[in-house]
Amino acid sequence: MGVLGQSIKRREDPRLITGEAKYIADIELPGMLHAAVLRSPFAHAKIKSVNVAQAKQAPGVVGVFTGADFAEIPALPCAWQAGGVKNNVNTPRILEIDEVHHTGAGVAVVVAHDRYAAEDALALIQVDYEPLPAVVDAEKATQPGAPQLHENAPNNIVFDWSCGDQAGTDQALQASEVVVKQRLINQRLIPTPMEARGAIGQYSAATDDYTLWLTSQAPHVHRLVMAAFVLGIPEHKIRCIAPQVGGGFGAKIFMYPEYPLVLVLAKRLGRPVKWIETRRENYVATTHGRDHITDIEVGATRDGVITAFKVHTFANLGGVLSTAALGIPTTLYGRLLSGPYKFPHIYCNVQGVYTNTAMVDAYRGAGRPEATYALERAIDLVARELDLDPAEVRRKNFIPPDAFPYAPADDLMAGLEYDSGNYALALDKALEMVNYKELRQEQAHARREGRYLGIGFSSYIEACGLAPSAWIGAQGWGAGLWESANVRMHLTGKVVVTTGSQSHGQGHETTLAQLVADELGIALDDVVVQHSDTQGAPFGYGTYGSRSTAVGAVAVHRSVQRIKEKAKRLAAHMLEANPEDLVYQDGKVFVRGVPAKTKTIQELAAAVALGYSLPEGMEPFFDETSYYDPPNNTYPFGTHICVVEVDAKTGQTKILRYVAIDDVGNVINPMIVDGQIHGGIAQGVSQALYEGAVYDDNGTLVSGSLMDYAVPTAAMLPSYETARTVTPSPVNPLGVKGVGETGTIASTPAVVNAVLDALKPFGVKNLDMPLTPEKVWRAMHANGGNGKEG
Amino acid sequence: MKVSMTVNGQALEADVEPRWLLVHVLRDQFGLTGTNIGCDTSQCGACTVLMNDRAVKACTVLAVQADGAEILTIEGLKQDGQYHPVQQAFWDEHGLQCGFCTPGMIMTAIDLIKHEAQPNYAAIRHGIEGNLCRCTGYENIVRAIRQAADKM
Numbered sequence: 001m002g003v004l005g006q007s008i009k010r011r012e013d014p015r016l017i018t019g020e021a022k023y024i025a026d027i028e029l030p031g032m033l034h035a036a037v038l039r040s041p042f043a044h045a046k047i048k049s050v051n052v053a054q055a056k057q058a059p060g061v062v063g064v065f066t067g068a069d070f071a072e073i074p075a076l077p078c079a080w081q082a083g084g085v086k087n088n089v090n091t092p093r094i095l096e097i098d099e100v101h102h103t104g105a106g107v108a109v110v111v112a113h114d115r116y117a118a119e120d121a122l123a124l125i126q127v128d129y130e131p132l133p134a135v136v137d138a139e140k141a142t143q144p145g146a147p148q149l150h151e152n153a154p155n156n157i158v159f160d161w162s163c164g165d166q167a168g169t170d171q172a173l174q175a176s177e178v179v180v181k182q183r184l185i186n187q188r189l190i191p192t193p194m195e196a197r198g199a200i201g202q203y204s205a206a207t208d209d210y211t212l213w214l215t216s217q218a219p220h221v222h223r224l225v226m227a228a229f230v231l232g233i234p235e236h237k238i239r240c241i242a243p244q245v246g247g248g249f250g251a252k253i254f255m256y257p258e259y260p261l262v263l264v265l266a267k268r269l270g271r272p273v274k275w276i277e278t279r280r281e282n283y284v285a286t287t288h289g290r291d292h293i294t295d296i297e298v299g300a301t302r303d304g305v306i307t308a309f310k311v312h313t314f315a316n317l318g319g320v321l322s323t324a325a326l327g328i329p330t331t332l333y334g335r336l337l338s339g340p341y342k343f344p345h346i347y348c349n350v351q352g353v354y355t356n357t358a359m360v361d362a363y364r365g366a367g368r369p370e371a372t373y374a375l376e377r378a379i380d381l382v383a384r385e386l387d388l389d390p391a392e393v394r395r396k397n398f399i400p401p402d403a404f405p406y407a408p409a410d411d412l413m414a415g416l417e418y419d420s421g422n423y424a425l426a427l428d429k430a431l432e433m434v435n436y437k438e439l440r441q442e443q444a445h446a447r448r449e450g451r452y453l454g455i456g457f458s459s460y461i462e463a464c465g466l467a468p469s470a471w472i473g474a475q476g477w478g479a480g481l482w483e484s485a486n487v488r489m490h491l492t493g494k495v496v497v498t499t500g501s502q503s504h505g506q507g508h509e510t511t512l513a514q515l516v517a518d519e520l521g522i523a524l525d526d527v528v529v530q531h532s533d534t535q536g537a538p539f540g541y542g543t544y545g546s547r548s549t550a551v552g553a554v555a556v557h558r559s560v561q562r563i564k565e566k567a568k569r570l571a572a573h574m575l576e577a578n579p580e581d582l583v584y585q586d587g588k589v590f591v592r593g594v595p596a597k598t599k600t601i602q603e604l605a606a607a608v609a610l611g612y613s614l615p616e617g618m619e620p621f622f623d624e625t626s627y628y629d630p631p632n633n634t635y636p637f638g639t640h641i642c643v644v645e646v647d648a649k650t651g652q653t654k655i656l657r658y659v660a661i662d663d664v665g666n667v668i669n670p671m672i673v674d675g676q677i678h679g680g681i682a683q684g685v686s687q688a689l690y691e692g693a694v695y696d697d698n699g700t701l702v703s704g705s706l707m708d709y710a711v712p713t714a715a716m717l718p719s720y721e722t723a724r725t726v727t728p729s730p731v732n733p734l735g736v737k738g739v740g741e742t743g744t745i746a747s748t749p750a751v752v753n754a755v756l757d758a759l760k761p762f763g764v765k766n767l768d769m770p771l772t773p774e775k776v777w778r779a780m781h782a783n784g785g786n787g788k789e790g
Numbered sequence: 791m792k793v794s795m796t797v798n799g800q801a802l803e804a805d806v807e808p809r810w811l812l813v814h815v816l817r818d819q820f821g822l823t824g825t826n827i828g829c830d831t832s833q834c835g836a837c838t839v840l841m842n843d844r845a846v847k848a849c850t851v852l853a854v855q856a857d858g859a860e861i862l863t864i865e866g867l868k869q870d871g872q873y874h875p876v877q878q879a880f881w882d883e884h885g886l887q888c889g890f891c892t893p894g895m896i897m898t899a900i901d902l903i904k905h906e907a908q909p910n911y912a913a914i915r916h917g918i919e920g921n922l923c924r925c926t927g928y929e930n931i932v933r934a935i936r937q938a939a940d941k942m
């Protein structure tokens with residue numbers, strides 16, 4: 001009917017552009033109290049005592065609690081551990097009792113009539129800490145003599161995990177004509193959704209039921225984890241609701257101490273309890289991302305064919321472990337290290353490490369940006385070493401289009417294969433868009449004038465969906481990762497879709513409605529999409545890993561197909577025809593070749609809802625629930641090209657052009673897809689040029705507020721030129737792949753490679769992010785700044 | 791102490807502590823929760839409202855400083871069922887994703903266009919530097935403001 005593939009304006013927006021939407025901070029309940037958490041100023045310390053006597057007397061205070069008050073509640077679970085190896089797990093408690101391992105760890109909570117009173121009382125709590133030595137660098141934390149964080153983790157090692165073939169890779173490296181080695185730092189980032197976290201707990205003594213409103217990307221998973229692993233409450237006695245959620249980027253997937261905390265407080269105090277995270281709290285108490293120290297070795301022939309790729313990474317995981325922390329630098333990183341390339345030998349070894357820093361977990365892209373950064377820097381280093389065109393080195397090593405399905409070497413993907421791709425096509429389109437040949441001439445001309453242009457490439461793949469369940473289960477994830485959908489068509493012909501996905505900006509209420517309206521051949525306005533409340537919705541895993549289209553939309557599609565099949569059987573009964581002779585088209589069911597014998601889907605919906613005359617065995621109502629567990633991930637890909645000019649006087653990088661060619665399979669709403677790509681690119685560009693969480697040696701977060709951490713403004717980012725190639729995925733019937741993270745995955749190395757290309761005349765081969773003007777200027781002037789060819 | 795102000799055309803009063811911020815009074819006393827709070831250091835601009843026709847971050851204004859002022863918040867923009875041109879442009883151009891920065895961004899854009907009727911793209915980018923968005927990468931916000939400027 002023409003709504004699939006169209007840039008339909010978002011149905012979410014009217015409530016968002018008028019201020020009507022209710023985020024967690026906007027929710028008021030009768031009798032509600034307000035909580036504030038006292039957080040450790042020390043990165044590593046023993047808690048000797050906590051004195052709350054004075055705070056309890058403060059005006060407006062209803063209760064003050066410490067970790068000892070909740071000693072019976074276990075530490076939070078780590079639900080995704082490194083697969084196939086020993087994991088030395090330590091996780092946060094809802095309030096710490098004996099020891100803190102990072103600044104920002106919660107040690108006490110005040111509940112008061114309003115937040116002002118709660119904050120006032122926090123200042124009256126006296127904590128006697130015994131500070132211990134701290135370590136913040138992952139490599140240093142593994143060395144002899146480093147402060148030890150946890151008894152069960154000697155040398156602060158969480159796990160030692162590998163994938164690929166060590167012996168084969170070493171052998172191939174030895175035999176390679178050229179070997180390039182490089183250390184790469186993928187710095188720590190702070191996700192910074194514009195809405196920080198929050199939770200409201202409510203308890204009904206009459207029914208012994210709990211309700212938790214929370215900033216969640218996965219309310220069903222929060223309920224499951226809360227019930228089964230934290231509070232020991234039966235799962236059906238908790239209802240979790242994610243209201244309007246103001247961005248997540250991964251950080252709102254996880255179980256955090258404050259969520260069970262507000263529930264137990266609500267029960268103890270007999271009143272609803274609300275906790276809203278401040279931005280400063282968000283920076284120390286919510287998860288960070290990335291933070292890898294990586295050494296790469298890449299072997300190649302003299303004409304640029306890669307022969308082996310070897311990677312060692314220290315992954316900094318913070319003082320305690322977050323919910324999915326260990327799956328990110330293992331499965332979602334090491335297994336993606338073949339990227340779009342046909343490398344014959346790959347080996348990756350990762351050591352997860354405790355340090356006295358905030359928890360590290362998934363941040364947009366989650367492992368895949370780190371893998372792509374290592375890969376795309378490796379390709380450029382080889383090109384530089386051999387004086388080859390970086391675009392051609394990429395092309396030379398691409399998996400060819402006829403090689404799909406393609407399994408990366410050494411069983412890197414643990415049994416899975418890339419679904420489909422045409423990597424050279426995307427590269428060619430990008431080269432054409434930037435007018436590559438002339439651009440290189442312009443660069444040469446500019447250099448002669450003392451202006452430094454750089455052209456940077458990034459060719460990437462993503463793995464979307466994080467399923468099949470059996471695969472991700474073998475990778476250490478402690479649950480499944482299918483997705484659910486329920487589609488109901490009511491007597492009046494109106495459709496309610498419930499998805500286990502959770503939209504926090506992605507626009508599911510629009511895209512899923514487009515899909516359903518198109519499939520059923522009904523008006524878009526006749527479909528509503530509901531999500532984010534465990535009551536009345538089938539269990540679902542939520543939104544992350546670019547899975548809402550790749551998995552969630554496919555579940556919706558399945559339910560719609562079942563309704564269409566049922567509609568045909570019902571129409572056959574009503575028209576006295578053979579079901580096999582019936583066709584569903586444009587919202588009508590008719591006998592093939594006899595268009596006069598027709599029932600509209602609305603007529604059928606009314607008939608099936610009334611149930612007066614149904615075929616034998618048919619139940620009333622169109623109501624179909626699907627649980628879709630995909631047979632594979634989907635694998636979007638593309639090439640991004642960034643063109644920069646670096647000012648030799650200031651070291652400032654200016655992005656002149658940013659071209660993104662992405663192939664995300666079939667597209668439901670091009671406007672929304674472009675929006676996802678824009679936002680993703682912005683975050684990746686910002687890692688390259690601006691952002692970085694900085695801890696001092698004592699473990700204090702120096703970049704601990706928005707004054708100090710460089711979330712980019714509009715003036716710091718370029719315009720994006722986006723275009724697509726379309727290679728449908730054979731994994732699902734929609735041919736969709738997913739788009740949430742592609743921009744972030746691709747963009748960071750494109751920018752860094754561009755800056756380093758600009759600095760080629762200065763002999764600079766590598767710089768670590770963020771590429772601040774000072775860092776770039778120093779590199780340009782390190783050898784006297786004479787612009788000599790390196 | 792008592793403060794009175796005109797909010798979205800309505801005369802309102804509140805009994806406030808001297809330390810209360812305007813944004814808290816708007817949200818907690820007047821129930822205007824469309825104005826969001828995104829930080830605690832006046833960087834993010836999510837709480838931007840118009841005070842006496844100028845954009846202010848309502849987290850940097852004490853409620854007592856707004857005594858006697860005219861305040862316009864996101865809730866006051868839609869008139870007679872018609873969206874303000876900036877609201878409409880944000881919807882048309884997909885200038886929002888999670889929507890949390892949107893009310894503040896829209897109020898800043900209104901102030902920007904008021905003071906520079908036809909801003910170019912660079913002027914728009916500079917003009918909204920006090921408002922952070924983490925979702926859109928700003929591209930569609932800039933386009934939306936440009937489109938709105940044509941219609942105002």
